[in-house]
Amino acid sequence: MKNSDPIEDLIALLSRLPGLGRRSARRAVLRMLSDPSRQMLPLADALRAAAEAVRPCEVCGNLDTFSPCRICSDSSRERGLVCVVEGVADLWALERAQAHRGLYHVLGGTLSALGGVGPEDLSIQPLLARVAEGGVEEVILALPATVDGATTTHYVMDRLAPLGVTVTRLAQGVPIGGALDVLDDGTLAAALRARR
Amino acid sequence: MKNSDPIEDLIALLSRLPGLGRRSARRAVLRMLSDPSRQMLPLADALRAAAEAVRPCEVCGNLDTFSPCRICSDSSRERGLVCVVEGVADLWALERAQAHRGLYHVLGGTLSALGGVGPEDLSIQPLLARVAEGGVEEVILALPATVDGATTTHYVMDRLAPLGVTVTRLAQGVPIGGALDVLDDGTLAAALRARR
Ligand SMILES: [Zn+2]
Ligand SMILES: [Zn+2]
Numbered sequence: 001m002k003n004s005d006p007i008e009d010l011i012a013l014l015s016r017l018p019g020l021g022r023r024s025a026r027r028a029v030l031r032m033l034s035d036p037s038r039q040m041l042p043l044a045d046a047l048r049a050a051a052e053a054v055r056p057c058e059v060c061g062n063l064d065t066f067s068p069c070r071i072c073s074d075s076s077r078e079r080g081l082v083c084v085v086e087g088v089a090d091l092w093a094l095e096r097a098q099a100h101r102g103l104y105h106v107l108g109g110t111l112s113a114l115g116g117v118g119p120e121d122l123s124i125q126p127l128l129a130r131v132a133e134g135g136v137e138e139v140i141l142a143l144p145a146t147v148d149g150a151t152t153t154h155y156v157m158d159r160l161a162p163l164g165v166t167v168t169r170l171a172q173g174v175p176i177g178g179a180l181d182v183l184d185d186g187t188l189a190a191a192l193r194a195r196r
Numbered sequence: 197m198k199n200s201d202p203i204e205d206l207i208a209l210l211s212r213l214p215g216l217g218r219r220s221a222r223r224a225v226l227r228m229l230s231d232p233s234r235q236m237l238p239l240a241d242a243l244r245a246a247a248e249a250v251r252p253c254e255v256c257g258n259l260d261t262f263s264p265c266r267i268c269s270d271s272s273r274e275r276g277l278v279c280v281v282e283g284v285a286d287l288w289a290l291e292r293a294q295a296h297r298g299l300y301h302v303l304g305g306t307l308s309a310l311g312g313v314g315p316e317d318l319s320i321q322p323l324l325a326r327v328a329e330g331g332v333e334e335v336i337l338a339l340p341a342t343v344d345g346a347t348t349t350h351y352v353m354d355r356l357a358p359l360g361v362t363v364t365r366l367a368q369g370v371p372i373g374g375a376l377d378v379l380d381d382g383t384l385a386a387a388l389r390a391r392r
Contacts, residue, residue: 005261006250019220027215028216036247044241044243046206047236050203050228054203087226
């Protein structure tokens with residue numbers, strides 16, 4: 001005896017999400033099935049709405065419902081200050097910390113010899129083009145304090161050097177090996193203020 | 197600056213699921229947004245399909261796409277043996293353990309003085325009616341080994357007594373305070389075999 005297919009299908013899909021194992025997925029499905037019209041259909045609609053509306057910003061790589069995104073379109077932000085992050089999760093973490101009043105650039109990863117990630121796999125060329133265009137005074141490299149993060153930081157610094165822009169990095173304060181988006185807001189804000 | 201509304205809506209809905217906090221919900225949304233057509237739309241469709249197709253079985257209370265459910269409709273199951281469980285999660289756990297070859301009855305909870313759950317809030321009357329109809333030889337009470345579970349077990353035993361059906365309980369082996377659906381299959385199967 002197996003449970004019905006729509007239930008199994010749903011559990012299988014949910015259990016692929018990061019942070020949800022098969023057991024949690026099963027529990028979530030049972031909870032939702034106790035009130036499908038209020039718990040499942042709104043989630044289905046929200047997934048569809050997000051899938052249809054959200055796109056990467058063509059300027060910075062942030063995810064938003066329009067492009068350029070609302071950060072890039074916000075005339076009150078410091079347009080001369082661009083913070084380079086590994087991924088959108090880090091951008092969101094910096095925004096939650098209200099730690100950065102400038103713009104962003106999402107690399108989409110870090111260089112990784114083992115993972116086979118080279119410069120052409122990251123949004124490095126678009127960053128150089130953005131800086132070469134003028135108007136950027138300082139690039140803050142806010143990459144993770146990992147080996148790959150440090151490699152990427154040095155690579156990007158070398159590529160930016162000829163462009164005559166100020167390049168800074170997050171201060172020590174970011175724990176070694178730590179992902180940005182799991183830090184508390186205060187640590188993030190302090191590391192950003194003490195950048196070097 | 198806030199993130200866009202469809203993203204925030206989706207994170208808010210996902211973070212209400214058991215086992216997913218706000219941080220995991222955010223991570224799941226970012227993961228899904230990396231490939232919306234393959235990761236979000238199938239999940240939206242699966243949620244909708246399950247919401248529309250799944251209903252409680254009118255006989256036993258299991259959740260399935262038809263009623264009576266596939267367990268109640270399965271002529272190879274021992275129809276004289278009915279296992280009473282607190283919820284559908286427990287029924288699924290017993291099925292995964294392949295521990296029970298009979299039918300089920302889902303109470304929908306346990307009696308709780310503190311929680312204000314009385315006999316009329318549970319599927320006790322339908323259980324008595326099912327037994328009174330004839331054909332049930334043994335009722336196995338597989339309720340949790342908690343205070344409320346024990347109270348419910350005794351209450352249901354008292355109500356079943358006049359009907360002349362054999363009533364058994366899960367053997368010791370179920371840890372005190374333990375929910376059935378977090379036990380390993382072996383423990384569950386052993387407790388069921390050694391029922392008293
Ligand atoms: Zn942008
Ligand atoms: Zn049934």
